[in-house]
Amino acid sequence: MNTKEKKIRIAIDGPSGAGKSTIAKAVAAKLDIDYIDTGAMYRAVGYKMISEGISVADSDRERLKNMLERTEIDFCGGNIILDGEIINDRIRTPEVSKMASDCSALPEVRSKLTTLQKQIAASKSVIMDGRDIGTNVIKDAEFKFFMTASAEERAGRRHKELIEKGQDISYAQVLADIKTRDKNDSTRALNPLRQADDAELLDTTGMSIEDVIRFILSEVEKSGTN
Numbered sequence: 033m034n035t036k037e038k039k040i041r042i043a044i045d046g047p048s049g050a051g052k053s054t055i056a057k058a059v060a061a062k063l064d065i066d067y068i069d070t071g072a073m074y075r076a077v078g079y080k081m082i083s084e085g086i087s088v089a090d091s092d093r094e095r096l097k098n099m100l101e102r103t104e105i106d107f108c109g110g111n112i113i114l115d116g117e118i119i120n121d122r123i124r125t126p127e128v129s130k131m132a133s134d135c136s137a138l139p140e141v142r143s144k145l146t147t148l149q150k151q152i153a154a155s156k157s158v159i160m161d162g163r164d165i166g167t168n169v170i171k172d173a174e175f176k177f178f179m180t181a182s183a184e185e186r187a188g189r190r191h192k193e194l195i196e197k198g199q200d201i202s203y204a205q206v207l208a209d210i211k212t213r214d215k216n217d218s219t220r221a222l223n224p225l226r227q228a229d230d231a232e233l234l235d236t237t238g239m240s241i242e243d244v245i246r247f248i249l250s251e252v253e254k255s256g257t258n
């Protein structure tokens with residue numbers, strides 16, 4: 033049996049900066065399946081809200097609903113596409129991170145994006161990362177991992193990434209932002225960040241990227257699905 037014949041769905045959840053997307057991308061390439069970055073979808077909505085001046089306040093709810101109705105989000109060749117435009121780099125700013133976290137608590141936004149994510153996962157083998165994949169989007173995924181690391185290590189990784197992209201931001205600011213997002217993401221009423229009962233905990237503090245990739249691939253191989 034291999035991933036071409038049998039559909040496999042791998043769910044990876046965890047807080048910001050745990051390394052989910054780097055790992056998921058590499059595992060997807062190894063298994064030759066699609067990688068779906070659900071955080072990028074919330075970021076795309078957050079980005080469009082900022083562009084159109086829509087806030088998360090109740091008074092803007094009708095404008096938000098209207099905006100969501102005319103929003104198309106797609107993945108193609110490793111790019112995230114919003115209404116036909118590639119927006120990869122534009123969604124990786126601290127401002128968009130904050131708006132993505134804030135708008136992800138709104139029922140209209142979650143409903144739109146989880147419906148789309150469920151449709152994608154129903155159609156093919158995928159590795160999908162986010163906050164509620166194992167608990168909500170793909171409850172019956174063949175593999176579920178909850179990936180985490182200390183807030184300090186996650187802030188260090190994210191800070192390095194932002195500096196490499198030329199952004200001027202301090203480590204202290206990145207750590208504070210991560211702690212705020214952790215709190216927002218795990219305390220919101222709708223599908224908060226939490227480990228699914230049947231997910232395997234993967235604490236990546238002190239682990240190399242290669243070690244984590246090897247671990248996930250070995251779990252898939254062990255099961256005989258690959």
Ligand code: DC
Pocket residue numbers: 048049070071072074075129132133134136137161162163164165213217
């Ligand atoms: O993974 P990320 O940091 O790019 O995600 C951006 C925000 O989107 C994050 O703060 C929480 C939200 N999110 C979510 O609520 N549910 C998901 N499945 C993925 C992300």
